[in-house]
Amino acid sequence: MKKTIIVFSGDMDKVMAAFIIANGAAAMGDEVSMFFTFWGLNALRKAKKVKVRKNFIEKLFGWMMPRGAEKLPLSKMNFAGMGKQMMKMIMKKKNVNSLPELIEMARDMGVKILACSMSMDVMGIKKEELIDGVEIAGVATYLGEADEANVNLFI
Amino acid sequence: MKKTIIVFSGDMDKVMAAFIIANGAAAMGDEVSMFFTFWGLNALRKAKKVKVRKNFIEKLFGWMMPRGAEKLPLSKMNFAGMGKQMMKMIMKKKNVNSLPELIEMARDMGVKILACSMSMDVMGIKKEELIDGVEIAGVATYLGEADEANVNLFI
Amino acid sequence: MKKTIIVFSGDMDKVMAAFIIANGAAAMGDEVSMFFTFWGLNALRKAKKVKVRKNFIEKLFGWMMPRGAEKLPLSKMNFAGMGKQMMKMIMKKKNVNSLPELIEMARDMGVKILACSMSMDVMGIKKEELIDGVEIAGVATYLGEADEANVNLFI
Numbered sequence: 001m002k003k004t005i006i007v008f009s010g011d012m013d014k015v016m017a018a019f020i021i022a023n024g025a026a027a028m029g030d031e032v033s034m035f036f037t038f039w040g041l042n043a044l045r046k047a048k049k050v051k052v053r054k055n056f057i058e059k060l061f062g063w064m065m066p067r068g069a070e071k072l073p074l075s076k077m078n079f080a081g082m083g084k085q086m087m088k089m090i091m092k093k094k095n096v097n098s099l100p101e102l103i104e105m106a107r108d109m110g111v112k113i114l115a116c117s118m119s120m121d122v123m124g125i126k127k128e129e130l131i132d133g134v135e136i137a138g139v140a141t142y143l144g145e146a147d148e149a150n151v152n153l154f155i
Numbered sequence: 156m157k158k159t160i161i162v163f164s165g166d167m168d169k170v171m172a173a174f175i176i177a178n179g180a181a182a183m184g185d186e187v188s189m190f191f192t193f194w195g196l197n198a199l200r201k202a203k204k205v206k207v208r209k210n211f212i213e214k215l216f217g218w219m220m221p222r223g224a225e226k227l228p229l230s231k232m233n234f235a236g237m238g239k240q241m242m243k244m245i246m247k248k249k250n251v252n253s254l255p256e257l258i259e260m261a262r263d264m265g266v267k268i269l270a271c272s273m274s275m276d277v278m279g280i281k282k283e284e285l286i287d288g289v290e291i292a293g294v295a296t297y298l299g300e301a302d303e304a305n306v307n308l309f310i
Numbered sequence: 311m312k313k314t315i316i317v318f319s320g321d322m323d324k325v326m327a328a329f330i331i332a333n334g335a336a337a338m339g340d341e342v343s344m345f346f347t348f349w350g351l352n353a354l355r356k357a358k359k360v361k362v363r364k365n366f367i368e369k370l371f372g373w374m375m376p377r378g379a380e381k382l383p384l385s386k387m388n389f390a391g392m393g394k395q396m397m398k399m400i401m402k403k404k405n406v407n408s409l410p411e412l413i414e415m416a417r418d419m420g421v422k423i424l425a426c427s428m429s430m431d432v433m434g435i436k437k438e439e440l441i442d443g444v445e446i447a448g449v450a451t452y453l454g455e456a457d458e459a460n461v462n463l464f465i
Contacts, residue, residue, distance in 0.1 A: 001457065006172075006176075006308070008168075008169065008172055008310075010231065013318075013348055014318065017316075017318055017347060017348065017464075020449055021316075021449060021452070021453070024450060024452075024453055025453055028450065028453060030453075037172060038172065039168075039230075039231055057241070057244075057245055064232060065232075075349075076320065076349055077374060077375075086367070087432070089367075090367055090371075090432055091432055094431055096431075096432060118175070118251060121249055121251075122242070122245055122246055122249055122251060139175055139176060139179035140179060140183065142179075143176070143179055143180055143183060143185075146305075146306045147156065147305065147306070150456075150457065151453075151456045151457070151459075151462045152306045152307070152308065152462070153308075153316070153462065153463075153464040154172075154308040154309060154310050154464060155318075155464050161327075161331075161463070163323075163324065163327055163465075165386065193323050193327065194323075194385075194386055212396070212399075212400055219387060220387075273406060276404055276406075277397070277400055277401055277404055277406060294330055294331060294334035295334060295338065297331070297334075298331070298334055298335055298338060298461075301460075301461045302311065302460065302461070304461075307461045307462070307463065308463075309327075309463040309464060309465050
């Protein structure tokens, strides 16, 4: 049965947990919808700067927030990125998929990736700045999907 | 169908997310129950100091924790309140409802707002200090409501 | 009906919330499964150092992360442990069960306590380092249990 996950957090460890659950469910044949909102949107940003029109505040926000999955910090023991690097190193050694790989797998398995329109507006993030395959949606879409699902998580 | 949301977090952005989901569901005709516990209780405190009897530790807690929805910090990029102010400014400009407005709307639409009795006791928060329309409840009430709901989130 | 809780957080207050919900549900006759992953694993570590073979990085991780339920920090107002101590003092005075007591109760009531195998591998935590009664499981086990449950939380 369908699963939905709201990804509010922009921390690497939490976003990874979201994708591990989503991919696991998709592998077992479930439909999965992930809703990225607030800081979670940062996980969907392209690594490269995209030319779009932004006002001053939007530029500032865009510059201060991590651009893409590779840049997300750890929620704990980040130590200005050193903890994060260590974690990534360990994961590589242990053959755990990296976050960009998990996102790739999710898309390949047909996990629906939705970005919250209101958060995009507030943070000044434009559709062109997000990775391919992301759909824009609002809270009504989320609630419609959640009504059809038997597992709904907020991460 | 019914929705329940546990609001554990006392961060402005997370509490806003909770109310946006709750209000969206209520607008679509669902019953919604929100359970405020631990730091989440701060979102329900009246902005004005209320005269109640407290012991020293309870006073200290009450003084250190944000008093009401206007005072909640951001979970990220708060920068001693500057990030929060910037976020509020942007939201106003983009015509996004502020947290106090979202709370008002929730009450108008009949969203049930419950405060966790055990957390109130631990943090020394008295009923008179909470905004109007809040009911006090325990974990058994939560579980009873969650059993009737098809979406249950922990924020 | 069954409940599942993913305990991702390693913060004392959040882990307590997880056990209060779990124990409440178990007391009302529900089956409950708790999945400890990432930082949440720290709540299950034995307080005493256990002799196991670890490489340098695993030792470092083990040494930097809190060893067991007594050592977990608060998610807010921890103040290098002082806030945590104050919170524990208040809870004792108010006759609220401590986290180790809540864990004990959960095990007595038959709450299933599962530790995420992938997180254990990444963090270098060995089964012998975890408290008794913990089972090792993967995401497929979680999803199987969640499919049978009517309340699924991520904490």
